[in-house]
Amino acid sequence: GNSVTQMEGPVTLSEEAFLTINCTYTATGYPSLFWYVQYPGEGLQLLLKATKADDKGSNKGFEATYRKETTSFHLEKGSVQVSDSAVYFCALKNSGYSTLTFGKGTMLLVSP
Amino acid sequence: NAGVTQTPKFQVLKTGQSMTLQCAQDMNHNSMYWYRQDPGMGLRLIYYSASEGTTDKGEVPNGYNVSRLNKREFSLRLESAAPSQTSVYFCASSELASDSYEQYFGPGTRLTVT
8 A cells, every 4th residue: 555654753953954854655656745734733734745756846935846766755944943843744645546645744843 | 714624622531432523614625534643643544535425434444433414514423432542633625626636624623532
């Protein structure tokens, strides 16, 4: 079956540091890929997506590039803020189904 | 436009009790989902409804039942609660557009079974 593997957290950074959260996947074909973010006490919300190989998704200063050669979709941000503290989930769309497979999530903690 | 709403926000049950978690969406989406979130396990799909009138099992359906009451509402029922069902439950909805496929999540229900 399909699976998504994310780096374990928590990731702790100082404000303005560079962020990378690794995500790799196993799936048949070339699924659409997503990053969701969950702020404390809230549900998940879509951060960015990419629907085909070499696409770059971007939003709120975050970016991720769909790399089919390495089956990866790493999340990056050049300068994090305290308000970016949250749990980040990588996900893929399961081919032929209206469902997503999520990674286990990576907590990001940014200190002033 | 409230998006996805869930009730209740918090619930404490005793082992063996039953309850129904309610979910409604006002975005006219065809598909709806129930997930549970546990520490270190991420989100796991319990049941989903691809369209009104259909329901399918997800990764962890045991101990749960669902009802797609109409296009707006999708409920999750625990017939006989167990401590292993202590979790945060999220409902989500989506529309199967050609390349969008964004799922919209509710705020969650925190359930404790003692």
